[in-house]
Amino acid sequence: MNLSAKTPRRNEAKRKPVALHNSSVLPATFKVFIFLLAIFVTVTARVSYNQKAESLNRESLRVREKIHRLEREIANLRIEKEKLSSWPHISDKLVALNLPLRTPDPQQVKRLIMIAKDGGIQAPASTPARKSISKRETSKLRNL
């Protein structure tokens, strides 16, 4: 009996490696790569843009918050100013600090306002500007 220990070869053709056609795979891979890269770039750009926008938004919110707080502070100070400048408050302080208001003494008056005939207020006439005069004019003046 002729026996042989040999694994029978089944389908030799199947075991043969399939020949790769480099010329067709590489461009396809490259195309996919380019496509994926485009998606990646787009998404990254979008995310980056969104992040930038949000960062600016947060910054603007911070500034707005600051402005709002300053506005509230100004409103508070304005009310405080109005309170302090009101006559009841001033008169109370005058009494408390014993500082009665009175009309000024004549020698204390530094500026007088001329009242025009039509009721309007005239500013006091300003001192005329000095001008140099000629010798001839000086002699005329001396002769007067």
Add this chain to the structure above:
Amino acid sequence: MTRNSDIGTRSVVVMLFFFLCLIFLGVRLYQVQINRHDELYAKAKEKYTAIAVKSGSRGEIYDSKGNLLIGNIPCADIVADPQIVGDEFKCRKIANLIASELHLDEAKIYERLMMKTRIVTAKDGSQSASTVRYVVLADKVDFADAERLREEVSKAKYKGVYFNECTKRFYPKNELLANILGFTNLDRDKVVAVFGVEKYFDKNISPTKVKNLYVRDRLGRPLTYGDSRINEVRDGLNIYLTIQEPIQAILEEELDKLVEKWKPRAAYAILADPYSGDILAVAQRPTYNPNERSVMNPEAWRNRIAEDTFDPGSTMKPFAISGALDYGIVTPSTKFDCEKGRWFYGGKILRDSHPLGTLSVSEIIQKSSNIGTAKIALLMGEKRLNDTLRSFGFGSRTGVPLSPETSGLFRPLEKWDNLSITRFPIGQGIAVSPLQLVRAYCVLANGGYSLNLNLVDRVENPDTGEVMQVKRGPGPSIFKNPETQHKIVEMMKLVTQQGGTAEKAAIKGYYVGGKTGTSQKCLNGHYSESQFFATFVGFVPADKPSFVLLVTADEPKGNHFGGIVAAPAFSSIGYRVLRYMNVRPNAFEEMAKK
């Protein structure tokens, strides 16, 4: 040894498993994205969408020069989330900090912070525990205090304590013009105007409230993208009154002096421009401080100048006499017998305060003779008298934006009795509001041109800066004879001169035209013998008036004559206001003419 068939089977099983997983994921995706889309989208939207209620500022009120009379002061409500605040120790610490900074009861704050759950009773009576996420620790805390406390809280890194920004109505001038300005109350979060200018212009000065919808991040900050609806709020309109704060301060100060001296039940003063009808100052006593609500008395904040009426007494005489002059019935020198102070007419006696003999019309005004005035009115006749008094505005409202405003009590002609013609011209049986009397004197002072009083100068839209000026100006002349006004003013000048009833109303350097009024109060249909209104109303400088001023004391103690009680206050107010207005003295003008 593994056989190839086994490997193949396993591969198939794995692939099948992954395929089933894929199918499952696909089904799940379909369920989540398609079937439950609306439900889940709504849930997500609810989580990331915030609603913020925003309200503009209530309009502010200023005087004509832009001095703030009512404003909004920033403040804060301090609230907490008891679930976040922490344990007993933390609550104790926070309560201690807030109580010591704001001078509040520590135990109360601690109690609120520790209120982690609340028993809620349902409609069917069943009770259940509900977690508490919001408690108010202090409301309307002043801006400076709130800011200081905010820093302390952030420094100590306490969590769950929040500062909600808000504003409250503030009256920086306290009592100044309080009865006219009115005030607002808070009904929960709603501002309710109670009376005065605040109430009259409530619709105009109320801001709009909007709900803003936006997509937020984890910290609650609005994101730039997403479905958002942002509406702009509109602030309320700012009102500029015709009031001038310095004049108002003078008026209030002098009225206080009158009250201190004569201790009346009430007193009021009104100062108005006779040409435009602008009310430049108006004050009344008693008054109140709108910033101190706990001690406020309704009797003090009632607006007497628009709501109350009084018998004007002798202050009515110039109107009846000006009518008689205008109709040509009398001249300033026409003589009347004043019956030595007692005269029977229509079955009733009419008295003068002093016995007077024969007087000219000028002297009747100067000495304030009731009998003389009644006799002039009889010569005029009822219709002419009625027409004259109505042309001065008696019986009709003044147009001032204050509600309620009385139209006074002036019977229609058909309801006059036989005594009306002798009583109305001397200010009895007729009731007028202080505003009506001032308006009538404005007409006398401005040459006889009818007008309405104004309290509002302009309205400003703070959002756009647009300003709307209130139209005003004198109407047609009520006098047919242009000389009438001059004649009556000349007579009224005598009142404040030697021999007149109000020498104390005189102002050095100026001619004052005016009239005293001492009227008995009408109580239960009878004139009281002990309760009076003491009034002086006039204008200065008489020939070209800068203002009309009314001063009235209701039930003064010690004396009740207008010439004694009200006239000195008129003089001192007038003197200070003339100086403030920079009005030239008449003496100066006469010298200039010479």
